Amino acid sequence: MTENYTALYEQHKKAGASFTDFGGWQMPLKYESELAEHHAVRNAAGLFDLSHMGEVWVSGPDAAGFLDYALVGKLSAIAVGKAKYSHGDFRVENSPLRNAPHTAAAVVSSDWDRAYPREQGAFPVLQLKQDKYFPPVGRIDGAAGDRNLICSCPPLESFEDNTAAFEN
Numbered sequence: 001m002t003e004n005y006t007a008l009y010e011q012h013k014k015a016g017a018s019f020t021d022f023g024g025w026q027m028p029l030k031y032e033s034e035l036a037e038h039h040a041v042r043n044a045a046g047l048f049d050l051s052h053m054g055e056v057w058v059s060g061p062d063a064a065g066f067l068d069y070a071l072v073g074k075l076s077a078i079a080v081g082k083a084k085y086s087h088g089d090f091r092v093e094n095s096p097l098r099n100a101p102h103t104a105a106a107v108v109s110s111d112w113d114r115a116y117p118r119e120q121g122a123f124p125v126l127q128l129k130q131d132k133y134f135p136p137v138g139r140i141d142g143a144a145g146d147r148n149l150i151c152s153c154p155p156l157e158s159f160e161d162n163t164a165a166f167e168n
Contacts, residue, residue, distance in 0.1 A: 004072065023073060034131070042156075096124055104134035 004025045012019070017028035030037055040046065058067055064076035094115045096102075102121040112118050123129050 006072075025072060096120055100124070101135045107134070 003021070006025060006027070009026060012028040016031050018030055019026045020029040021027075037046070060066075067075040096114075096116050099114060099121065106112075107118060107122040112121075114121055122134075123132060
């Protein structure tokens, strides 16, 4: 597969990113360690490029040609009602993304009924083979429940080191 590079590739590289293939494009996977990124997001901000996950409505006789020109992939090659993944084309209703997250129990079950390989459900990105977290549950309530979770965590201030209480 040919490697393609986004306009920000050199900036990501200078910032110390490690990259992964995403549909033929070299995309940043992480910069330091997962823990360092966790702290950066908790203490400052985290950004994630969602441009490859957007939903766009384009119509008309030249719609496919326009999308091929405007976007990084050749969308005209994807059949209506299908989604393109690095391991094949799947109907949107039974795609790795729609069925994510895949629990460890689902991945090792003898009842694998997905249209995509078990390995793709378990490791949608090759680098996850060495650093995979399997969630204990799948989708909570479709996409709505997954996006509207309520955090019952104590406020961050409750975790601050309170050394003043121990000083004489």
